[in-house]
Amino acid sequence: MRNRYLDLLRFLAILRVVTYHVTGYATLTLVFPAMSVMFALAGSLMAASLDRSGAHAVGRRLRRLLPSLWVVAAVFVPAMLLTGLAFSPKVLLWLFPIGDPPANYWGGLALSPIWYLRDYLWFVLASPFVLWLFRRAPLPTLAAPYLLLVAIEVGVLANPPTVLREFGLYFGAWLLGFAHHDGLLRRMRNRVLLPVAAVVGAAGLAWIVAHPGPRGYDINDIPLGNALWSAAFILVAIGRAPAGVTWVDRVPVLGRAVTVVNRRALTVYLWHMPFVVLLTPLVGLVGWSPRDPVGLWLRVGLVFALVGVVTLMVGWVEDVAARRTPELVPGEPRRTVADRAAAAPAGPAPAGAEDALVGVGARVPAPRRPAEDPGRGDGARAARPDTPGGD
Numbered sequence: 001m002r003n004r005y006l007d008l009l010r011f012l013a014i015l016r017v018v019t020y021h022v023t024g025y026a027t028l029t030l031v032f033p034a035m036s037v038m039f040a041l042a043g044s045l046m047a048a049s050l051d052r053s054g055a056h057a058v059g060r061r062l063r064r065l066l067p068s069l070w071v072v073a074a075v076f077v078p079a080m081l082l083t084g085l086a087f088s089p090k091v092l093l094w095l096f097p098i099g100d101p102p103a104n105y106w107g108g109l110a111l112s113p114i115w116y117l118r119d120y121l122w123f124v125l126a127s128p129f130v131l132w133l134f135r136r137a138p139l140p141t142l143a144a145p146y147l148l149l150v151a152i153e154v155g156v157l158a159n160p161p162t163v164l165r166e167f168g169l170y171f172g173a174w175l176l177g178f179a180h181h182d183g184l185l186r187r188m189r190n191r192v193l194l195p196v197a198a199v200v201g202a203a204g205l206a207w208i209v210a211h212p213g214p215r216g217y218d219i220n221d222i223p224l225g226n227a228l229w230s231a232a233f234i235l236v237a238i239g240r241a242p243a244g245v246t247w248v249d250r251v252p253v254l255g256r257a258v259t260v261v262n263r264r265a266l267t268v269y270l271w272h273m274p275f276v277v278l279l280t281p282l283v284g285l286v287g288w289s290p291r292d293p294v295g296l297w298l299r300v301g302l303v304f305a306l307v308g309v310v311t312l313m314v315g316w317v318e319d320v321a322a323r324r325t326p327e328l329v330p331g332e333p334r335r336t337v338a339d340r341a342a343a344a345p346a347g348p349a350p351a352g353a354e355d356a357l358v359g360v361g362a363r364v365p366a367p368r369r370p371a372e373d374p375g376r377g378d379g380a381r382a383a384r385p386d387t388p389g390g391d
Contacts, residue, residue, distance in 0.1 A: 004258070005245045006041055009237065011258045013037045014265055018272045018307070022300045026218035029226075030208075033219060035116065036173040036230030040238055042120065043177020046127050051181075054128075061124045067321040068266045069117055070095065071314050076274070080107040097121060100162070110274040117270075119166050123174050134178050142179065145172040146227060153224045169223050176234045185239035197235040204228025259331035264315040268307055271314075275306045 013034035020028045049057035073094040081087060085104040093101035097118045103111055134141040149168030151157045157164065179185050185193065204225045213221025219229060249255035261268060279299050316326040 003241075004248050005241050006044070006238075007258050007262045008245055008248055009037055010041055010265060011261045013041075014261050014268055017269065018303060019300060021273060021276050022303050023296055024215070026216050029219045030217065030229070033226065033230040033233050036170060036226070036234060037237065038116075039119075039123070039170045039173040040177040040180065040234045043123070043127075043174035044181040044238075045177070046124060046174075047131055047178045047181035050128060050131055058124055058128060062121070064318070064321045065117065065120060065124075065266070066096070067317050068270060068314075069097070069114075071317055072111070072270050073101075076107060076111060080104045106277065110277045113269060113273050115166075119170055122163060122166070123171060126171075127174075130175070131178060134175060135182070138179065138184060142172065142175045145169075145175065146231070149224055149227055165223070169227055172227055173230055173234060176231065176238070180238050180241075185235065188239065190240075193235055193239055197232045197239075200228050200235070201232030204230075204232060256331050260329060263327075263330035264311050264318060266318055267311050267315045271310045272303055272307050275303045279303060 012032065016028055016032045016034040019025075020034075046057065046061065049061060053060060077085075077091065077094050080103060081091075083104060083106070085091075085102060085107065088102065090099075090102045093099055097114060098121060100118065101111075101114060130141065145168050148157075148164065149172075152160050152165060152168055176185070188196075204227070208217055208219060208222050208225035208229065211222055211225065215221055219226040248258055276299075279302055312328060315330075316328065319326040319330070
């Protein structure tokens with residue numbers, strides 16, 4: 001059974017990412033560090049998959065991750081090649097982004113969120129070994145990414161490769177997902193977890209204030225502050241997750257929206273930025289400045305609308321990748337044969353119905369004698385057809 005609270009967190013994280021990319025409000029990154037939350041949720045799911053399937057879980061995760069990227073690449077890579085991108089073997093990284101795929105200027109802007117899939121791919125490939133290590137030495141393993149990031153930020157590791165920086169920045173959140181799956185966070189008492197979260201969060205906030213980036217206190221520009229602040233957020237938001245959020249599904253529109261966004265999270269994430277890039281210059285054409293509140297929130301609405309359209313068109317690829325029945329809009333309750341039979345109005349069988357049933361191999365019960373229903377009186381219970389074998 002799905003954890004609807006985690007679904008709700010992912011839903012909010014996706015909405016926050018899209019809204020931030022349109023508005024650029026730095027406050028949103030502090031209020032809800034969405035990317036770290038998404039990595040933590042993914043880490044928890046990866047640990048669960050490894051427990052179920054072992055190393056085969058890596059292939060299954062890649063199977064669910066890559067097809068949606070290939071759809072994006074099929075549209076944008078030819079367009080970039082026609083508008084100045086030089087063809088080289090590195091173009092194949094759009095099929096398996098173990099490194100940064102090449103892009104021209106506008107493609108680099110429109111497809112900038114590809115870094116998330118690159119990091120996700122690295123973390124998935126590392127997970128079988130790291131989960132084994134985590135379960136033997138949880139605290140040293142969990143501390144390692146943060147210590148790596150400290151070493152980078154204070155200059156001990158000068159000019160590190162991208163892979164090291166990204167493992168330092170986001171792999172700690174992935175490992176907190178491991179801790180969530182294994183129940184370590186849940187078993188921590190409040191008198192331990194909450195003070196730890198407070199200390200880590202205060203350290204992260206102090207670093208953010210002392211090291212503002214080019215966009216002020218936008219934590220995307222402040223790696224160490226980002227990692228520490230996000231860790232504190234995850235410890236509380238996921239480590240103290242409620243047992244259930246039944247109210248989500250008591251509001252049908254909200255429940256359906258949470259389901260749709262979770263089933264189409266990768267499609268929404270990959271396609272929203274091209275629309276942000278497309279709509280931004282159009283604001284000036286109608287006389288609004290880029291920061292005009294009306295134009296800003298109109299763009300937010302238009303981006304969500306356009307993402308909704310493209311999700312209807314290609315979102316079903318996520319169903320195929322997950323080996324689910326493709327759906328135009330996920331979450332529609334399916335009526336089984338039993339449901340339809342129960343909903344059908346009761347009425348007498350038409351003349352000749354028994355003969356027709358016999359003709360297609362159905363079994364028609366013989367009438368029961370009264371002695372077969374002891375203690376119920378004559379005619380107390382009608383004969384009931386035999387039930388075919390279970391599904």
